[in-house]
Amino acid sequence: MRLAALLGDQGLAGADPVVTGLAIDHRKVAPGTIFGAFVGEKFNGEDYIAAAIAAGAIAVVARPEARVEGAVHIADANPRRAFAHIAARYFHRFPATCVAVTGTNGKTSTVEMTRQLWRMAGFQAASIGTLGITTSNESASTGLTTPDIVTFLGNMSGLAAEGVTHAAFEASSHGLDQYRTEGLAVKAAAFTNLSHDHLDYHGTMEAYLAAKMRLFTEVVDANGVAVLWNDDIWSPAVEETVTKRGVRLMTVGATGKDLRLVSREPTQLGQSLVIAADDMTQKVELPLIGAYQVANALVSAGLVIATGGDVAQTLGNLARLQPVRGRLERAAITRAGAPVYVDYAHTPDAIEAALDALRPHATGRLILVFGAGGDRDQAKRPEMGKVAAAKAEVLIITDDNPRGEDPALIRAAIARGAPGAQIIGDRRAAIAAAIAEARADDIICIAGKGHEQGQIVGAGAEMRVIPFDDVAVARECAA
Ligand SMILES: CC(=O)N[C@H]1[C@@H](OP(=O)(O)OP(=O)(O)OC[C@H]2O[C@@H](n3ccc(=O)[nH]c3=O)[C@H](O)[C@@H]2O)O[C@H](CO)[C@@H](O)[C@@H]1O[C@H](C)C(=O)N[C@@H](C)C(=O)N[C@H](CCC(=O)O)C(=O)O
Numbered sequence: 101m102r103l104a105a106l107l108g109d110q111g112l113a114g115a116d117p118v119v120t121g122l123a124i125d126h127r128k129v130a131p132g133t134i135f136g137a138f139v140g141e142k143f144n145g146e147d148y149i150a151a152a153i154a155a156g157a158i159a160v161v162a163r164p165e166a167r168v169e170g171a172v173h174i175a176d177a178n179p180r181r182a183f184a185h186i187a188a189r190y191f192h193r194f195p196a197t198c199v200a201v202t203g204t205n206g207k208t209s210t211v212e213m214t215r216q217l218w219r220m221a222g223f224q225a226a227s228i229g230t231l232g233i234t235t236s237n238e239s240a241s242t243g244l245t246t247p248d249i250v251t252f253l254g255n256m257s258g259l260a261a262e263g264v265t266h267a268a269f270e271a272s273s274h275g276l277d278q279y280r281t282e283g284l285a286v287k288a289a290a291f292t293n294l295s296h297d298h299l300d301y302h303g304t305m306e307a308y309l310a311a312k313m314r315l316f317t318e319v320v321d322a323n324g325v326a327v328l329w330n331d332d333i334w335s336p337a338v339e340e341t342v343t344k345r346g347v348r349l350m351t352v353g354a355t356g357k358d359l360r361l362v363s364r365e366p367t368q369l370g371q372s373l374v375i376a377a378d379d380m381t382q383k384v385e386l387p388l389i390g391a392y393q394v395a396n397a398l399v400s401a402g403l404v405i406a407t408g409g410d411v412a413q414t415l416g417n418l419a420r421l422q423p424v425r426g427r428l429e430r431a432a433i434t435r436a437g438a439p440v441y442v443d444y445a446h447t448p449d450a451i452e453a454a455l456d457a458l459r460p461h462a463t464g465r466l467i468l469v470f471g472a473g474g475d476r477d478q479a480k481r482p483e484m485g486k487v488a489a490a491k492a493e494v495l496i497i498t499d500d501n502p503r504g505e506d507p508a509l510i511r512a513a514i515a516r517g518a519p520g521a522q523i524i525g526d527r528r529a530a531i532a533a534a535i536a537e538a539r540a541d542d543i544i545c546i547a548g549k550g551h552e553q554g555q556i557v558g559a560g561a562e563m564r565v566i567p568f569d570d571v572a573v574a575r576e577c578a579a
């Protein structure tokens with residue numbers, strides 16, 4: 101593809117070189133690359149423009165004030181957005197139906213359930229997010245929830261080439277803020293909830309919400325649909341944003357108008373739901389426990405219906421949803437007979453949701469093993485301790501991914517909200533202690549790492565990923 105064709109109406113004086121690829125990291129530049137130079141948290145990409153050109157960059161997307169010599173300067177006050185739109189033209193072929201999910205908790209679960217529901221309806225479908233890229237045949241890890249824009253659009257275009265027609269992706273607040281998921285047509289976008297997380301990056305809940313709202317004000321198609329979980333305290337604010345833009349609104353939840361949760365009764369293996377849609381009422385046996393999984397399942401159904409799915413068939417298919425990895429996954433039963441669940445709860449709200457989900461199934465105590473990640477929001481740590489202390493009888497605070505921080509300080513910060521908790525830094529020892537403690541009528545919940553396969557210790561050149569899988573360790577300790 102030639103540069104002039106990619107730039108469209110921006111025009112190009114002189115030579116019209118062939119574009120061979122795109123990069124936002126100068127170390128990935130090859131001859132013929134368009135380089136995106138962005139001002140970041142840690143580095144200024146503009147400092148690498150000369151190096152990128154030396155490595156063969158033919159054009160640089162950067163702010164007007166950046167110095168670009170020896171390559172075309174594609175100047176834009178918002179270079180991340182400009183770069184995303186050029187990248188989208190470069191990759192150009194995407195699944196015909198793409199939808200996005202944002203919210204503090206539930207994005208991974210919702211995109212994965214959406215993929216499953218599309219699959220059940222006979223489509224070739226994929227999901228992209230924290231679990232990586234998942235299709236019906238395979239799954240591949242990508243590292244971040246929302247990878248960089250080049251990886252994201254490259255993956256989407258690769259999926260289209262493989263015949264995937266339906267794709268659901270997670271739009272994290274960082275990803276939205278940094279324009280990591282732009283440029284392709286998004287037919288429907290969902291909001292799951294908003295609660296305390298990532299305030300280290302966004303500063304305030306309002307700024308955090310504003311980052312997420314870009315999904316509705318800019319990313320979703322103007323003639324697309326916004327699917328809102330309506331029972332969250334932030335839902336009215338989201339509704340206001342959506343209504344202002346004039347995007348079609350679909351609300352879901354006990355207070356939802358389009359998919360209304362009429363009732364929810366826990367059963368031995370799941371929940372019996374009654375859902376009202378239009379003038380029909382449908383009973384669904386959901387094979388998953390916990391109110392939070394109902395919320396995610398209904399939002400997924402909303403996305404499928406918003407993109408053309410049949411209402412009765414989609415709701416019926418909820419009964420065939422498979423569990424999402426690491427989300428209330430039953431890992432083992434201890435020798436005493438207590439079930440051990442692994443859950444990805446790493447925010448105060450998620451800990452509450454996970455413990456509330458398990459409570460109806462425990463006749464005895466809830467035993468929680470949990471920690472918090474390093475180099476992430478510090479203010480959430482005592483809040484996690486506080487809600488854990490209010491909702492579980494036995495608490496063991498342990499390490500999550502310490503990253504560049506001193507793990508003892510992270511544990512102490514959590515303990516400020518949960519003074520009665522035991523503290524066992526070594527995660528395997530903490531899991532073993534919980535299993536030794538549990539009686540037959542108790543339930544153990546190991547929170548924070550879900551599907552993760554390693555523990556991230558150290559930062560920069562010192563960073564190591566030590567293999568660790570909560571499910572496998574729970575099985576070993578319970579054996
Ligand atoms: C805070 C944050 O989100 N940082 C991400 C972001 O960094 P940034 O744009 O601020 O980049 P920077 O490191 O300051 O560098 C600026 C620019 O210079 C370039 N550069 C830098 C050095 C160099 O030698 N050459 C060079 O060209 C970089 O490629 C970048 O374009 O862009 C980088 C490239 O895409 C990401 O790797 C990096 O993720 C870091 C590793 C990270 O930990 N991010 C987490 C917080 C994150 O994004 N998490 C969310 C999950 C949230 C959730 O779901 O709850 C996610 O979506 O995964």
Ligand SMILES: Nc1ncnc2c1ncn2[C@@H]1O[C@H](COP(=O)(O)OP(=O)(O)OP(=O)(O)O)[C@@H](O)[C@H]1O
Pocket residue numbers: 203204205206207208209210230245270292293392393395396426427428443444445446449450451453454550
């Ligand atoms: N709808 C929900 N409401 C409240 N808590 C939820 C909800 N969905 C999930 N959770 C909690 O959050 C955890 C993470 O869920 P999930 O991975 O689906 O969220 P996510 O938004 O993708 O998270 P991340 O920000 O890490 O990508 C779950 O294990 C559960 O404890």
Ligand SMILES: N[C@H](CCC[C@H](N)C(=O)O)C(=O)O
Pocket residue numbers: 230245446472473474476500501548549
């Ligand atoms: N997407 C989340 C994942 C957190 C998982 C938890 N195990 C941690 O390391 O904090 C984040 O990047 O904040």
Ligand SMILES: [Mg+2]
Pocket residue numbers: 207208209229230231245270
């Ligand atoms: Mg996720």
